[in-house]
Amino acid sequence: MSDSAQPQQSLYAAREPIFPRRVSGKFRNLKWIVMAVTLGIYYVTPWIRWDRGPELPDQAVLLDLAHRRFYFFWIEIWPHEFYFVAGLLIMAGLGLFLFTSALGRVWCGYACPQTVWTDLYILVERWIEGDRNARLRLHRQTGWDLRKARLRITKWTLWLLIGLATGGAWVFYFADAPTLLRDLVTLQAHPIAYTTMAILTGTTFLFGGFAREQICIYACPWPRIQAAMMDEDTITVGYRAWRGEPHKHSEEVKAGAEMGDCIDCMACVNVCPMGIDIRDGQQLECITCALCIDACDDVMAKIGKPRGLIDYLALSDEEAEREHRTPKSVWRHILRPRTILYTVLWSLVGIGLVFALFIRAPFDITVAPLRNPTHVVMSDGSIRNTYDVRIRNKYGEDGTFRIVASGHPAMIVDLEGVDGKTVTIAPQEMKLQRVYVTVPAGTGPALAERTDFRFWIEDVNSTAREHKDTSFFGQGN
Amino acid sequence: MSNKPSQLQKGDPTTTGHEWDGIQEFNNPLPRWWLWTFYACIAWGIGYTIAYPAWPGISAATPGLLGYSSRAEVAEEIAAVETRNAPVNERLEGVELASVGDDAELYSYAVSSGAAVFRTWCAQCHGSGAGGVQASGYPNLLDDDWLWGGDIDAIHQTIAYGIRNEEYDDARYSAMPAYGDMFTAEEISQVVNFVQTLSGGTANDPAQVEAGSVLYADNCAACHGEAGEGDITQGAPNLADAIWLYGGDYAALTYTVTNARFGIMPGWQDRLSEAEIRAVALYVHQLGGGQ
Structure with missing residues (x-):
């Protein structure tokens, strides 16, 4: 053991409960609006209907895992088009980079589900148990009496109901919402639906009600990465120490120094959902929810000082502000090489995805030459190559497709098990059709080592057609 | 190493006493729930090794209380x-x-x-x-x-x-005689030259074709047909098409006529x-x- 004079401290520490005080102001109002919009989108989206014809589901946003389709309004994504999802994830990542480097942790402070649901849970908590001081008293009350039990049970019940609604809305994204709701209520839904709801109810209850800021500090990787996204030009929540210090209860003021604007009222600390003191400077725990700005502005107004002792600011402005020069404009902070680069990259991926979306055909094909053996000699001496042609009919009805080989006039196309040159495929199905290409003995492709040609798959009912290039192997091979 | 937490204020956690270039390492305690989760994982791990096959022995691993085996699981899946x-x-x-x-x-x-x-x-x-x-x-x-x-x-x-x-x-059966015992080398060559022309090819030595055609008609046509069309009832190959089971060049045909083939399936x-x-x-x- 160490023989230092340091006191022995425990290896672990219990969570210090945080009781954020109620606050009002423009950022609090903005957060209410964001909460209403994000929760609204979350709960309403599965109920939007979208007509796709009789064969396909009419839910606007549906992750149909059983049939391996993702429906998003007019867009329908098949498993082989997963690059759309990958592209959207890359855009989401770049978007987060952009917002973090421009405006700090706005995602964490306003839109992250952990923040939104915790905010909602704190709202319920305050509604049942009262504001900060009442909740502190209740927390410190050691014994359980009827009142404490009633308040706690009411609060937990409401939390559980919110959790249930969260998990309940989640499963609607994976199945037809009205049908699933009926099944859920009549206890006929699949066990997976109930299990998913139970897990999400539990995690929402625990994360929103009890773990709260611990999720941000210990579980989430994003705060660690964000430090690399931010620099001195990032607009983030900060304390104008040059204006506030020395604060009222500091050693300097006690020694007779002139006091700064900070009267050490602790309003900023009391409203903080992360339980930190913004006056300590930039810190990992701060999610830049801006509630301390509202709290401080309120106090500044009361004591007749200008607002903005705690404010959205760029750290690089400090010097100019100290000297009462005009700091750089917000736009000059935001528009800098890295944010421009993120915007450009984000736009490029977006343009690429939109482009890919528009060139998609209503069916698609793959052609795989069978090269075991490379070619077959038929009894009349003609040479045959075999190809596995897969056609995916993305129409909502039967599709009939003609298979044509173009490249040499001698090539004859035959389809295994089919008379004629067309193949009919059920709606939304993929069919593997073995295709034979035969050339008579002695013709060019029969003698050559290899002849390149092109398969055209033509939709008989429209002008749509798709092609794939492949090769014919002859006796020279 | 210095042990002088000069920058620290009252209420801050202690340091580990490590310092490099003025950077000190805090001795922050872990959250209690984190530690409990850690212990729970250890307990779970021990329970897991008891419940499932885990510890390797000389010839087999410990079977585990639940009697689980991946082989049995595969056998079950195959049976299913x-x-x-x-x-x-x-x-x-x-x-x-x-x-x-x-x-x-x-x-x-x-x-x-x-x-x-x-x-x-x-x-x-x-x-x-x-x-x-x-x-x-x-x-x-x-x-x-x-x-x-x-x-x-x-x-x-x-x-x-x-x-x-x-x-x-009930196996399919037929046997071609080995003409090496009956024909001279020249007769075999004549037959081979004729057979080469049956499928529209050119004979190695066109002069021998006519003699070969006589030998063919007397010895081979009974099974392979007058025009070499073969006979599937006795598995006699078609000699007039482009496909050769053992090869259609002069050497392969000579070997076939001389020794006969007797493919078994x-x-x-x-x-x-x-x-x-x-x-x-x-x-x-x-x-x-x-x-």
């Missing part, structure tokens, strides 16, 4: 698949082979399971792509030339009983189930040459 496939196999055994194609679901099942049977039992000789091996006389199953018949029933018969084996009385009647034989017959039939 077999149980699930039993009705469709029964259906496959109960219908006329030629009419399986009318039932799309049954046909698709038969071709898929036939492909698996083929890769397990047939690919060793015929190749995984069914292209055969000419040097060894393993027939190519992709072309339209059949020694013993290429309709589905003939293919089924061949697979069930094989060719020229001693296992089955085992029968599968007792090794595979009837459903498997039917499935693989249907698979072979749809490879491109089925009649």
